[in-house]
Amino acid sequence: MAQERLYDWLETEMRTLSYSMNPHEVPEYVKTNLKDDLRPYQEEAFRRFQFMQDNTLATGVSDAGFQRKHLLFNMATGSGKTMVMASLMLYLFKEFNYQNFIFLVNTDAIIKKTQENMLNSQSKKYLFDPQGLVIDGQSIVIQSVESFPTVKDKNTLYLKLTTIQKVHGELTRPKENGISLDSLSDEDIVILGDEAHHFNASTKKEQAQEKSWEQTIANMLYLRPNNKLLEFSATINMDDKNMAEKYSNKIIYKYDLGEFMNDGYSKNVLRLQSSENDEEKMKDALLLSQYRKLVARSHGIKAFKPIIMFKSSKIKISEQKQADFNTIIEDLTVESLVKYLKKRQSSVAENGTLAKVFAFFLNQDLDAIIREIQEDFESRNILNANEKNMLNVENAVLLNTLENLNNPIRVIFAVAKLNEGWDVLNLYDIVRISEGAGVTRNATDSEAQLVGRGARYFPYEYQGKQSYKRRFDKENTDLRILETLHYHTINEKGYLANLEKSMNAVNLISARDETVTVYATKLKQSFKKTRVYQEGHFFVNERRATTAEDYASLDKFTIPKEWETDYIGTTFETNYQGQVIQDEEIQREWEYLQVDQRFFKKALQRNPFYRFDNLKTYLPLLKSKDELIESEDYFKGVALRVSLPKGQTLADLTAMEKLELVDRFLAYCADKIKRNFKKEIGLKTFHPLAIRDTLKDYEVVVAHSETGNKQTTQVIQSTTMKGKDWFVYTDAIMNGLELGLVNLMGSFIHRLEEKYAQVYLIRNDEKATRYKLTEFGGPRGYMPDFILYLENETFVYQIFIEPKGDFLEKQDSWKQDLLYALNGDDIELIGEDHHVRLIGLKFYNSNNKREFVQELSDKVNDGQLLDGRIDIF
Incomplete structure (x- = not known):
């Protein structure tokens, strides 16, 4: 083994x-x-x-x-x-x-x-x-x-x-x-x-x-x-x-689930732990659900339909709770609702979601609110998943299409049928019915699994864009409620201990609702008085739409004139477990395939990508499909070099086999064309942005996770930067890796201050700025986490710095390429002579401190190591 x-x-x-x-x-x-x-x-x-x-x-x-x-x-x-x-x-x-x-x-x-x-x-x-x-x-x-x-x-x-x-x-x-x-x-x-x-x-x-x-x-x-x-x-x-x-x-x-949630592909999960009875939990969930719908509507998000699930331990209890819920809806009046809101407002945490919900409704036209609630939650819009007719597969599909616009369901009552195989994205409230509920580890394991399923992200459309990741994690906005699942449960010590163990077992990241904290930071007044803030500039590269000339020939898509392929792949012999027992490759020889135009025409007809109307999207100067074959700008002169098993020649291939080789080449070309076609690209020409118009005060919202493996979460904390004039904000709101970089910079900032009159480390948080670079020759935008601003009598250096965990380096390698490209001689800064320089550094992480500091020292300190005390390990 x-x-x-x-x-x-x-x-x-x-x-x-x-x-x-x-x-x-x-x-x-x-x-x-x-x-x-x-x-x-x-x-x-x-x-x-x-x-x-x-x-x-x-x-x-x-x-x-x-x-x-x-x-x-x-x-x-x-x-x-x-x-x-x-x-x-x-x-x-x-x-x-x-x-x-x-x-x-x-x-x-x-x-x-x-x-x-x-x-x-x-x-x-x-x-x-x-x-x-x-x-x-x-x-x-x-x-x-x-x-x-x-x-x-x-x-x-x-x-x-x-x-x-x-x-x-x-x-x-x-x-x-x-x-x-x-x-x-x-x-x-x-x-x-x-x-x-x-x-x-x-x-x-x-x-x-x-x-x-x-x-x-x-x-x-x-x-x-x-x-x-x-x-x-x-x-x-x-x-x-x-x-x-x-x-x-x-x-x-x-x-695992912790990584999935930490990467932003799920809703946030908050627990509403209440000592109240089931009826009050039902009312709270009802109001919270309708609040979500109204928040979405106020932001122009149409047809947003949040689902509530009431989870019971037994079918009889579930049926009784459904009847109780129907009674709650039918009996709603303005007077009873006002009384309930005021009573509950005094008993919930001031910084919690429910306090915000209750305050919101107390300032609304409750008569209109109740009419809409009674329409949305009428009995036909409630589904009991425990009924016998729910066993058939057609109803399984109904349960899996709750997010469809023509599906009116707002509430699900269930016992155990939906623990698996239920793919609903717009589930926002799960209410644990206390009556008869178990408090054992087996019971909480089942609950954790259900919450994990309910945490799937709902990709609603906002401002014309649909996202499959959370967008408002750090923002102090009511839109966060559309990216949050609430689990309404009981406040009982033994049960909560088991629930925490169950959530930790599946690495489900959650927090109590009232633990959400808003961190705020401001630009220091001392920095706002400086010439750097009042007169200084950042530089951002320009973008332009691509033109027909950008795609005038196939070489613009990096398609070579000579293409190589195998006719028959290398063969290996394996044993019954799939292990290699002989790895000697078959000997092969190369031969050029002379492609008849008829093969090209036939292959073009067989591939829908090469419909002329589609080709014009990517090759706007193309006049006809004949030109595609006859012009040197396109396929004329292309050579197909084919690898064949030794002893076999292209003459041995049938016409159909040769056609399949051309098919393969055209499929390769189609892939290259689609991959390299861009509607807009970033340029190496930079224009100035006033620093005073770019930086601003900002807030970050953080939920302090209480379950889930903490190693998978990037814990955001706020650290005072009082007395550190080189950091332009009053507080550093960031994760551990980012704070590690700031502390490292702080350890040798005095060395930089000896060489430069102005030294500032600027946090480029997406909530604080909209300063974004665009990849050269591509459309992707990128916000480096930090800008180190250095100025002396001769030069202004703006150094772009990005802390990056090891596990992200590969997928973000294009960002590293962009940073290094900033060091080239072909960067043009509009309105500036040669005294301003942009510099990109290698990604920083906790394992490369020495290399990072050495590279920074080479760029801005004449190669003299800024801090010789960096640990090797």
């Missing part, structure tokens, strides 16, 4: 210099065939799978004691595991010719959800490009099947959606139109296991069942050497000895 966990080993291997010089990238055909962009962590999961499947690296994988046949992705609830599955299906189909996929789940409801994800191109939940899949110019189809056909269409992926219970029954008792071990033995299959923790159990009965299910899966997996099992789960407990032994050499990627 491997001595270390697979995901730890991969983390090390993929950070080596040799690998980082030539890392795997998500293929463009995967990106273009998905409806939405892969998020950075999904791309990382994909790259890790590429690493494991790369035959040139297979020997190293085997030597380290790992295998490639059975892998598991441990990813948080709501993080888009199914999107990763979809991308891997395309990759395995294109690169390894897999066509048979078995999607294995635990419930019929998840099957219905997956059908929407994978097969229904009309669904909002569909993951692929609804216009159709295209790979190498060929239309690709995903077909749902009960059994895999013996005669296959080469452009079809065959997908069997089933439960572990059903497939176990099929294989132990074969029947017509189903699968059997005999039928599966003819072709390679990929098994995709969703919510894989269901295949593992704790009770004796469950363990016996698990053993039987595991054997069924193993029987399928080991039928053929190249079969694969890819499991996906949010809840693999590696602290459990048996689980660790089973999966430590299989978990390829770990991205």
Whole structure:
């Protein structure tokens, strides 16, 4: 058995210099065939799978004691595991010719959800490009099947959606139109296991069942050497000895709920801990939900419909609470509501959300408010998920479309049916009904899981833009309420202790509602009196729209005139576990393919990207498709250099095989064109911005997390900067890494003050400025975290500094490139002579202090080390 966990080993291997010089990238055909962009962590999961499947690296994988046949992705609830599955299906189909996929789940409801994800191109939940899949110019189809056909269409992926219970029954008792071990033995299959923790159990009965299910899966997996099992789960407990032994050499990627929440892809989670009875908790949730709707409306956010869920322990209690809720709605009057608001206002924390909500309603036209509440929450807009008719799969779809505009539901009453397989994004309030509720660890584990599902982010549209990440984390704005899930629970010591343990176990970051703090900082008056503030300037680079001349030929898209490809890929022999037992490459020879224009015309017709109306978007000077073939600016003169197995020549290829090579080249070109086409680009010409018009006082809102692994959160704190005139703000509001940089600068700032008359470190917080650079030749904007301003009689230096955690360096490498490009001789500052210089430094982190200080010293202190006391380690 491997001595270390697979995901730890991969983390090390993929950070080596040799690998980082030539890392795997998500293929463009995967990106273009998905409806939405892969998020950075999904791309990382994909790259890790590429690493494991790369035959040139297979020997190293085997030597380290790992295998490639059975892998598991441990990813948080709501993080888009199914999107990763979809991308891997395309990759395995294109690169390894897999066509048979078995999607294995635990419930019929998840099957219905997956059908929407994978097969229904009309669904909002569909993951692929609804216009159709295209790979190498060929239309690709995903077909749902009960059994895999013996005669296959080469452009079809065959997908069997089933439960572990059903497939176990099929294989132990074969029947017509189903699968059997005999039928599966003819072709390679990929098994995709969703919510894989269901295949593992704790009770004796469950363990016996698990053993039987595991054997069924193993029987399928080991039928053929190249079969694969890819499991996906949010809840693999590696602290459990048996689980660790089973999966430590299989978990390829770990991205837990804490990381997911910390990266901004979820709602914030706040707990409203109340000693009040269920009726008052219901009223509080009702008012809070309607407050969210009215806040959204006041900011021009249309059709915002927040959902409340009332969670009970028993069906009878749930039904009674639904009746109680209906009575609350029916009995609302202005007098009763005013009385309730004033009573509750005196009993809640002054800095809490409910205090704000109650104050808001006391200043509204309550007659109009009540009319709208009674309309929104009438009985037909309330769904009880415990009713017998909720067991059918159609109602499972209804529950998964609550965010649709034509779905009027505002309230869900439930017991346990929605703990899994429920993908609703606009759930904002979960109310724990106290009557009959359990306080044990098992009960709170279930609650933590439900809250984790409810924390999924709702991507509403604001100011014409739709975001899939939180936008107002640090802002003191009422819009934060649209990015916050409230869990209404009881204030009981033993229960809260168990709830905290349960939330910590799944790394769910949460805080009590009243712990939210607003930190404020101001520009120091001493700085505002300086000439730097009153007369000084920052410099920001200009942007311009691209022109037709920018894309006048294919070389503008970095498409070479000579392109190389393999006709037949390198082959490796593997054993039954997928480990390499012979890694000798087939000898190959190169030959140039002379491409007849007819092949080009046919290949262009086969690829929808090359429709003339579409091409004009990217190649505005193109006059006709004939010009595309006949002009030196485009495809005329292109050479295709083909690698063939030794002894084989291009003359041995059929016309169709040659056409497929041209298809592949055109697909490559289409990818390059789409990737390099920009509507607007940043220039190396900079114009001045008055510092006094750029910097301002600002506030940052911080929730002090009480559950979740603190190591995954960037704890924001406020530190007074009194007596440090070189820092322009009264307080430094920042995370630990950023504060570490400020303290490091403070340790040698006196050395800079000996050399420069004016020395200021300026925090470039997005709440304080709108100072943003634009990547050269690209559209992306970037706000460096700090600007070090140095001025003497001869020069003004503006040094851009960015603290960056190790785990972000790769995905933000373009920002590092931009910083270094600032040091070039081709930077033009409008209105300035040569006495102003912009300087970009390497990213700062806690592991490179010496290198960082040395680079800064080289730039602004004639190479003399500013601080010789920097620790090496």
